[in-house]
Structure formats: structure tokens, C-alpha cells
């Protein structure tokens with residue numbers, strides 16, 4: 001019955017074939033749901049989640065809270081919604097939020113922190129994405145009639161623009177200790193927190209214990225089609241639920257979307273290791289071709305194109321013409337992201353295409 005309804009065989013063939021053919025390394029968000037996920041969706045028991053009557057959403061939220069070592073969790077439509085609901089719940093208009101200078105929440109969310117929560121951002125340059133505790137302590141506002149109030153500190157792990165850099169347990173603890181001392185909550189944008197945990201060989205709770213609230217994406221390397229989790233203490237999540245509704249994020253039979261999220265958390269975490277291996281292989285191949293590659297710690301590979309005197313956008317166009325997709329991160333930086341649809345064979349093909357392009361550039365130059 002579920003097979004007929006969802007036409008699963010066709011869907012999955014499409015899912016694997018399509019991404020493989022195109023060698024789409026733009027993001028791990030392009031991963032399509034697994035067959036197990038599609039089956040779980042078709043068979044999900046559902047209800048109206050605004051009335052909190054969707055048993056599958058309730059199960060996902062409980063499971064996510066346990067996995068992250070928090071009292072409660074909320075299923076949200078996206079990582080952006082999870083982060084913004086967190087800022088809205090922690091702050092009021094005019095508050096100041098400390099965030100890393102190239103953090104997603106500041107750099108890639110359409111100015112939502114200021115537009116929606118009405119907060120101002122105090123950005124600090126991190127060290128491969130990690131904020132230094134002493135910098136955070138210096139940036140925390142004192143009690144002065146002229147000052148805004150520092151109400152939130154945001155961390156990101158892994159750090160996207162720093163090239164999937166891992167923030168260590170010690171680094172997280174360092175910032176959290178300062179935050180605790182000053183009574184300021186810490187929110188973690190953990191869109192790829194499971195990548196950080198797997199890369200360090202620690203349980204995800206080792207990292208999330210040094211946060212008050214945490215957002216994790218189910219729809220990136222974990223392959224769920226939609227959604228993120230926001231977790232924290234019970235009172236915070238109650239208030240966050242109100243903000244999510246206000247933003248239009250109160251969904252009804254959302255169990256169909258929560259079901260693959262449960263699979264993401266229970267079955268898809270350990271395999272992130274494979275994505276990290278593919279990224280290492282890709283980086284090693286690029287280095288062999290004399291390209292400059294930033295250190296690779298997880299599933300993101302940043303390659304510089306200045307050594308070949310070609311902008312990222314131009315090089316990407318030539319790659320796309322040969323079926324390899326990636327994204328530009330700076331004028332001379334390209335980001336390649338590995339994921340479930342990129343196997344060893346795809347890595348070899350990407351390297352083959354890049355080698356040919358470099359050869360062609362040399363001849364014409």
C-alpha cells in the first residue's frame with residue numbers, strides 16, 4: 001500500500017541517480033530521504049500538532065531532547081527558524097547578541113535577528129570559527145546607562161564558513177564558563193553538530209552540555225527531507241513553541257515530516273564518518289593537483305582559486321558545464337560539501353574533471 005501511495009521505488013531511484021549524475025556538492029542539504037525514511041513517512045501515525053496531538057512529532061521531540069541531553073525539544077521547519085525562534089525567545093528588542101563574525105545566524109539569515117527580534121549583533125572574529133572566552137568576556141556589556149544589555153551568546157559547531165571546522169569540547173566549555181559567570185545564556189547553532197561529535201569521537205551531549213539551547217538540522221547530512229530541532233529546558237521550549245506559532249511554523253499533521261527525522265537521529269549519525277572520509281579524499285586529490293585547500297575536519301572542503309588566477313564564480317561555471325556543482329564562498333574560495341550521494345567513485349570523477357580543467361587553463365594561459 002505505502003509503495004503504491006508514495007511510488008517509493010521510483011522516488012528512490014530518482015534520488016540516488018539524479019544526485020550522482022550531477023555530482024552535486026553544493027551542500028549536504030541536497031540529500032534525499034532514504035527508502036526507510038519514505039516508508040516511515042507513509043506509515044506515520046499523525047494528528048494535529050498545534051493541539052500537540054501528533055504522536056510522531058511528540059516522539060521525535062522526546063527522542064531529540066534525550067539525544068541532546070535537554071529537558072525538551074521543538075520540531076521546527078528549518079535551521080533558520082530554529083535559530084531565530086531561539087533569539088526571539090532569549091531576547092527583547094534592543095538587546096545585544098554576541099556572535100562569531102562569519103556565523104550563519106549573522107551572515108546567512110537575511111538580517112533576521114535585527115528584523116524579527118530587534119536585537120543588535122556584536123560580532124567577534126573567531127579562531128577557525130571558535131570564539132575565544134577572553135574575547136567574549138571583554139565584549140559582555142557592563143552595567144552602564146549608555147549600554148544595551150548582552151542577553152545572548154551564539155556559537156556555531158561545526159562552523160560553516162570556517163570550512164566545517166570543529167569547535168572542541170574544551171572551547172565550548174571555555175565560553176560557557178564565562179557565560180555562566182555573567183548569567184548570560186548560550187545558544188548553539190549546531191546545524192552540523194552531529195558532524196562535530198562524530199569527528200571528535202564524542203557523544204553529542206559532551207558538546208551540547210555547554211549550551212542552554214541548541215539547534216540541530218535533520219535535513220543536512222542526516223538526510224531527512226525537512227526540519228530542525230530546537231532543544232532547551234522545558235520553560236524555554238514552551239515559550240519557543242509560542243514564537244514558532246507566531247512565525248507561522250505551527251504545522252498540523254507534521255508527523256509525516258517528523259517520521260524521517262526519527263530515522264535521521266537513530267540511523268544516520270554514524271554514517272557521517274563516511275562523508276568525512278570522502279572530504280579527506282577530495283582534499284588530498286585537490287592538493288595533489290597543487291590547489292590550496294583549507295584544513296578539512298568534517299564534510300566541507302574549501303578550495304582557493306587565486307593560485308590558478310581564476311575567480312570562484314568562473315571556475316564554478318566551468319565545473320558546472322562538466323556536471324560538477326559546488327558553491328562560491330568568497331571571490332577566490334569554493335566550497336565542496338560531501339554527503340550520502342557522493343561516494344568514492346563520485347570523488348574520483350570530481351577530481352578527474354578538476355584535473356582536466358586545470359590542464360585546459362594551463363594550455364590557454
Ligand SMILES: *Cc1c(COP(=O)(O)O)cnc(C)c1O
Pocket residue numbers: 077078079080081083104105156158159160189191192217219228
Ligand atoms: C544550514 C545552516 C543553517 C540553516 O539551516 P536551514 O535549514 O537551511 O535554514 C544554520 N546554521 C548553519 C551553520 C547552517 O549550516
